[in-house]
Amino acid sequence: MRHFILPTSLLAAIWLLLPLPAQSAPCLLVTLTGTMSGPALRNGVAGAGTLVRYGEDSADCGTLKLQFDAGRGTELRLSQLDVEPGQIDAVFLTHMHSDHTEGLVDLLLARWNWSSGGAALDVVCSSDAPSPLGFTLSCGKFVAHIGDAFVQSGEIAQRVSEDKRRLAGGPAELVHLITFEPTDEPQVIWSKGGVRVSAIRSTHIAGHASYRVDTPAGSVVIGGDASNDSAAPPRPTSTSAQVEKLAQGAEVIVHSTMHPVMGPERDSGMPPPVFYRQSLAPDLGAMAQRVGARYLMLTHLAPQVGATHHGPYKVPGGALTEADYRAAAEAGGFTGTTIVGSDLATLRLPAK
Template sequence: MAKALSASTIAALAVLVAAPAAQAAPCLIATLTGTQSGPPAFDGLAGSGTLVRYGDDANDCSDVLLQFDAGRGTVMRLSQVGVQPMDLDAVFITHIHSDHVEGFSDIAQLRWFFGSQLPKLDVVCSDDAPSPAGFVLSCRKFVAHIGDAYLLSGATAQQATEMDGLDPAGPAPLMNVIAFTPTDDAQVVWTSGEVAVSAIRSTHIPGHASFRVDTPAGSVVIGGDASNDVTAPPRDTSTSAQVEKLAEGADIIVHSAVHPDLAPEKGSGMPPLVSTSVPSMSNTTSRKLSPPRTDRSERRRDASRTDPRSAPCARAAARPRAVPT
């Protein structure tokens, strides 16, 4: 006859039965949605943009979806990884050069057409920035007038008659602009749960800002088109000290690079190349972060920079601008 189970054994079994399943590991995915620089169309490349997704392994990193810049073709590239404009929690704009924002109209129009019932889409960008040439670069106005061509042509009114629930004012009222003044030190400009996005002033055009995303799974820095504060030779390096400061201890940097022949040392107004390994990408490219990771002290050691022409501090550096020659 089997012996009766002891009280301690029963208690142990009860603990095993009641023990919760292992928690899903947090994860962070950075996807380059575009790598083309400047106005030209080249080899099917989409314009500048980076999708950052945070969540856990159980939901395919889909708790928070953030798009940084939205160059030409961004919506098409997002669709390749199963993301629609209606899925985005926020769009961040480093600056309003057309190669970084041409695709924002698509995001806004599709959000209006298919997501009018959703909360407003946060659009995070610099506040109005005066140019030395006498005009003002205004992200606020860019967003406010994003649907004007459709409004003034009657296209918006026509679509509003074809589908119930569409705002006849177009997509602009569905955007929530969060504007900030870029500063020399990083400042938090957007948060959602465990995700915090910081911004810092960086040199390119008035109002240019670089961003950093911090999550429990890791961190990503989006440098935009930032270059050295000294924009032309003589100088030791083209590397942005501001981006380096923002990127201390980061896991991934997404930053710009151009061909050496387009550098100011050769007569161009563009910054010289930081890395020669610029990928030519016609589709999206992703990097996923999830534990285990090296601790912060090890990352800081990895990030130490001895060559002033090396990449800003990070264990991985992706540079999304491939310029045709």
């Protein structure tokens, strides 16, 4: 057998022609898991929620998975993204309205059924918040009793009898509750690796908080249903001064919005208190421009694109289009990219 030895110079030339291995870099994905506003229902649109994923390119940006709010259908939307219930690292709730929380029951039941032996899920929310109307809004009690109906029905005991690895107390046993007192200044309330989540007090109902996620790939603010501290005009803007403070320098703002067409003066039938506790699309555009955001993701749309009614309230002039929402944000002076929310709409940083 004859052996051939290639010259060193030729080997070097061949090596230079070979494709280099892919370079891994940090990346961030922001996905709207639900874009419906309030308890209204329309065409299968899921309730409010945003999934933030962070990691390396080589891991599809998904090493860390954070869910902000969990309205109805959240678990179904996560399944469409191939995100298993046991893979969520933490859930952050902006406030105690059912359109932002009822999907947490589904998520926790699925995690309890299939991942009872896994780590407890961090559920992060504000501490008990007394309402000026005389009652208390309590995320802690909501989570503590989240599985009570299934315990009382006997389902939990029945399923435990089939698989002893399931926790006898039901899904509440899988929760690691983290509460904080929202303030007018950003505070770090959760962190893992190089990712930090900060919160700030914002106005909608008692105990409302907005969040910011800072990662090496970029920053995203989730405003929830935040609005101005002043409940009604006269006020310079419908947006939250606290959220604006939180959003300074962030690339992405995800925020609920109300279109001005639903205003009480437009004969929509919407009660003024409902209209005034949301941020209007033009004011969100103005805020996003002031803080230097590159992307504004409008979600929790009131009304939904294509709807002639928002619940019992009519849309004066007929159904709105995505272009109507973009035009409203641009009317506020925003020159970045406006994404009019639809379920599973996803933004990647850095863009490919």
